[in-house]
Amino acid sequence: xxxxxxxxxxxxxxxxxxxxxxxxxxxxxxxxxxxxxxxxxxxxxxxxxxxxxxxxxxxxxxxxxxxxxxxxxxxxxxxxxxxxxxxxxxxxxxxxxxxxxxxxxxxxxxxxxxxxxxxxxxxxxxxxxxxxxxxxxxxxxxxxxxxxxxxxxxxxxxxxxxxxxxxxxxxxxxxxxxxxxxxxxxxxxxxxxxxxxxxxxxxxxxxxxxxxxxxxxxxxxxxxxxxxxxxxxxxxxxxxxxxxxxxxxxxxxxxxxxxxxxxxxxxxxxxxxxxxxxxxxxxxxxxxxxxxxxxxxxxxxxxxxxxxxxxxxxxxxxxxxxxxxxxxxxxxxxxxxxxxxxxxxxxxxxxxxxxxxxxxxxxxxxxxxxxxxxxx
Numbered sequence: 001x002x003x004x005x006x007x008x009x010x011x012x013x014x015x016x017x018x019x020x021x022x023x024x025x026x027x028x029x030x031x032x033x034x035x036x037x038x039x040x041x042x043x044x045x046x047x048x049x050x051x052x053x054x055x056x057x058x059x060x061x062x063x064x065x066x067x068x069x070x071x072x073x074x075x076x077x078x079x080x081x082x083x084x085x086x087x088x089x090x091x092x093x094x095x096x097x098x099x100x101x102x103x104x105x106x107x108x109x110x111x112x113x114x115x116x117x118x119x120x121x122x123x124x125x126x127x128x129x130x131x132x133x134x135x136x137x138x139x140x141x142x143x144x145x146x147x148x149x150x151x152x153x154x155x156x157x158x159x160x161x162x163x164x165x166x167x168x169x170x171x172x173x174x175x176x177x178x179x180x181x182x183x184x185x186x187x188x189x190x191x192x193x194x195x196x197x198x199x200x201x202x203x204x205x206x207x208x209x210x211x212x213x214x215x216x217x218x219x220x221x222x223x224x225x226x227x228x229x230x231x232x233x234x235x236x237x238x239x240x241x242x243x244x245x246x247x248x249x250x251x252x253x254x255x256x257x258x259x260x261x262x263x264x265x266x267x268x269x270x271x272x273x274x275x276x277x278x279x280x281x282x283x284x285x286x287x288x289x290x291x292x293x294x295x296x297x298x299x300x301x302x303x304x305x306x307x308x309x310x311x312x313x314x315x316x317x318x319x320x321x322x323x324x325x326x327x328x329x330x331x332x333x334x335x336x337x338x339x340x341x342x343x344x345x346x347x348x349x350x351x352x353x354x355x356x357x358x359x360x361x362x363x364x365x366x367x368x369x370x371x372x373x374x375x376x
């Protein structure tokens with residue numbers, strides 16, 4: 001199964017637009033107008049329907065749309081010593097549309113890791129495997145392979161208020177090691193439950209080519225390439241010992257919130273190290289705008305190595321791409337990597353962006369059409 005999943009020609013990064021009725025239920029729960037069981041029942045019903053939609057579209061892998069999460073980061077929320085859950089609810093209630101003052105969709109927005117720092121209040125320990133809870137419900141609904149999504153360890157570390165975490169953590173390496181160990185256990189539990197496909201979301205990697213982020217790293221007296229090496233080692237540690245037991249993907253983008261982006265910079269500065277050292281089966285790379293640059297860095301992907309999933313379809317607007325144009329871009333990428341190592345997907349998740357349900361499903365339908373034309 002893991003070999004078959006590695007070779008899939010389409011993919012879905014994970015989150016899908018939630019029905020407006022479910023968004024209202026989230027708000028009602030946050031205001032204590034309903035109890036937790038009512039929220040869970042609404043989530044269950046919405047997930048049943050979104051799985052049916054994915055199956056009807058012929059999606060080879062399904063997700064629950066991340067309908068149980070306030071945001072994608074909550075995959076690492078049921079952790080003692082890490083109060084992400086309560087902080088996320090406070091932010092959501094204050095700003096349900098996730099647009100901060102002065103921000104505009106379609107423009108660069110504030111990076112959440114700079115405005116949303118969380119201190120560790122104790123050494124981290126797993127309280128509940130949140131993605132496992134999501135998967136256990138999802139896999140009962142479908143015969144299709146179901147994917148689980150986890151926030152990558154480097155992204156978690158960037159959200160840590162290290163100065164406020166003493167005496168529990170006084171250096172980032174110790175914190176990152178604990179995160180990776182916990183997530184490795186989470187992955188093991190997912191595989192034990194039968195999960196065939198686990199994806200890490202690591203938007204942090206593009207920070208190592210983004211000028212404002214690099215300036216912040218320099219101001220802290222840190223070396224960005226050392227940080228990148230540490231981040232790659234942590235990502236690999238999350239799946240260490242589980243190789244071959246499931247398909248492992250890693251998703252790299254430039255931020256995706258309320259139809260905004262948060263970093264820019266091409267892959268050129270990190271590709272040689274990144275693609276040679278990541279030990280994942282599928283690399284899901286954002287490629288929907290000029291911010292990602294060209295496909296030349298794909299020459300560093302090892303032959304017979306991971307499948308590169310080109311995120312050519314934007315989730316930030318409802319404008320539908322043209323099939324011929326997408327095929328032309330795949331052909332362009334083929335100059336640098338074999339066609340049998342390529343696939344296509346949206347550039348990121350759809351959740352919390354400003355487009356319609358119909359536009360979302362048309363984009364996923366187009367993706368399936370393109371894949372059929374390119375790879376039969």
